Amino acid sequence: xxxxxxxxxxxxxxxxxxxxxxxxxxxxxxxxxxxxxxxxxxxxxxxxxxxxxxxxxxxxxxxxxxxxxxxxxxxxxxxxxxxxxxxxxxxxxxxxxxxxxxxxxxxxxxxxxxxxxxxxxxxxxxxxxxxxxxxxxxxxxxxxxxxxxxxxxxxxxxxxxxxxxxxxxxxxxxxxxxxxxxxxxxxxxxxxxxxxxxxxxxxxxxxxxxxxxxxxxxxxxxxxxxxxxxxxxxxxxxxxxxxxxxxxxxxxxxxxxxxxxxxxxxxxxxxxxxxxxxxxxxxxxxxxxxxxxxxxxxxxxxxxxxx
Numbered sequence: 222x223x224x225x226x227x228x229x230x231x232x233x234x235x236x237x238x239x240x241x242x243x244x245x246x247x248x249x250x251x252x253x254x255x256x257x258x259x260x261x262x263x264x265x266x267x268x269x270x271x272x273x274x275x276x277x278x279x280x281x282x283x284x285x286x287x288x289x290x291x292x293x294x295x296x297x298x299x300x301x302x303x304x305x306x307x308x309x310x311x312x313x314x315x316x317x318x319x320x321x322x323x324x325x326x327x328x329x330x331x332x333x334x335x336x337x338x339x340x341x342x343x344x345x346x347x348x349x350x351x352x353x354x355x356x357x358x359x360x361x362x363x364x365x366x367x368x369x370x371x372x373x374x375x376x377x378x379x380x381x382x383x384x385x386x387x388x389x390x391x392x393x394x395x396x397x398x399x400x401x402x403x404x405x406x407x408x409x410x411x412x413x414x415x416x417x418x419x420x421x422x423x424x425x426x427x428x429x430x431x432x433x434x435x436x437x438x439x440x441x442x443x444x445x446x447x448x449x450x451x452x453x454x455x456x457x458x459x460x461x462x463x464x465x466x467x468x469x470x471x472x473x474x475x476x477x478x479x480x481x482x483x484x485x486x487x488x489x490x491x492x493x494x495x496x497x498x499x500x501x502x503x504x505x506x507x508x509x510x511x512x513x514x515x516x517x518x519x520x521x522x523x524x525x526x527x528x
Contacts, residue, residue: 222308231269238271239340239341241258242273244274246289251383260305263308270308272309272311273313274298277315279315282315289387290439294413296414297494311335328363332363338367341369342371343371345373345376396500411437413437414433415431431477441462444504458480464504
C-alpha cells in the first residue's frame with residue numbers, strides 16, 4: 222500500500238479518487254462499511270480509493286487529558302487497511318495548527334489537492350475541523366458545490382449496541398476479548414514492536430520479547446497463554462502484562478513481555494502480534510525472585526498443557 226503525507230502525491234487533477242475520512246482506530250466493522258463503500262465507488266468511477274486519516278488521535282493535540290488508549294499502533298492499522306483492499310492512505314500530520322483549520326477550509330483544500338474527487342464516505346456521526354464544526358450535513362452542502370457525492374453511513378450494531386472504537390477499548394480493558402473480536406471482525410491482537418528491556422527474564426532463564434505498548438489499550442494484568450506472530454510465523458508463548466511487583470523499580474510501568482516457547486534468536490525491532498488463548502493467573506507479588514522463577518516454570522508447564 223502507498224502511504225503518502227502530501228495530497229499532491231496523488232497526481233493532482235489527473236487522478237480520480239474516492240475518499241474515506243476518519244481516525245479508524247481498530248478498523249472495526251463500522252469502519253469496514255465505510256471502506257467498502259469507498260472501494261465500491263472507486264470501482265464504479267475507475268478511480269483510486271484513498272483513506273484519509275491522521276498520524277495520532279486528534280484528542281492528543283486538542284484534549285490531551287482525554288486521549289483514549291489506542292486499539293492498534295499505526296503500523297497495524299495500515300496493515301489492516303491494506304488487507305481490506307485499500308490502495309492508498311493519506312496520513313495527515315495532526316498538530317495544533319491543523320486542529321485550528323475550519324471544517325469548510327479543510328474540505329475545500331482536500332478536494333483541491335486530491336484531484337478529481339467523486340465521493341467522500343464517513344460515519345454518520347463523523348465530526349471534523351476546528352471545534353468539530355463540520356459534519357455530514359456540511360459535507361453534503363459542499364458536495365453539491367464541488368461536485369462530489371457523500372455517504373454518511375449508519376453505525377453497525379452488535380447485540381443491540383453501536384460498534385465503536387470506544388466500546389472495543391472498554392471490552393479489551395475488561396478482558397472481554399471475544400466481544401472485541403466480534404466487533405473488530407477479526408481476532409483481537411495486542412500489537413507492538415519488540416524493544417529492548419532490562420533482560421531480567423534472560424537472567425532467570427526465560428528470555429522475553431518486550432512489546433512497545435505505551436498508549437495502547439491493554440487487557441487486564443496477569444499471565445496468559447498466547448500465540449505470538451512474528452514475520453508471518455506463529456509461536457506458542459506465555460505473556461505477562463503488568464508492573465512486575467516482585468521486582469523493585471523506581472519508576473514502575475506496565476509492561477507486556479512474551480516468552481516464546483522453544484525459541485532462540487534476536488527479535489529486536491520486529492513487529493509482534495499477540496492473540497490470546499487463555500488466562501493462566503492474575504498478577505502476583507512473590508516473596509523472592511527464586512519463588513517467581515518457580516512460578517514462571519509452573520506457568521510455562523500449564524501453557525504447554527493448554528497447547
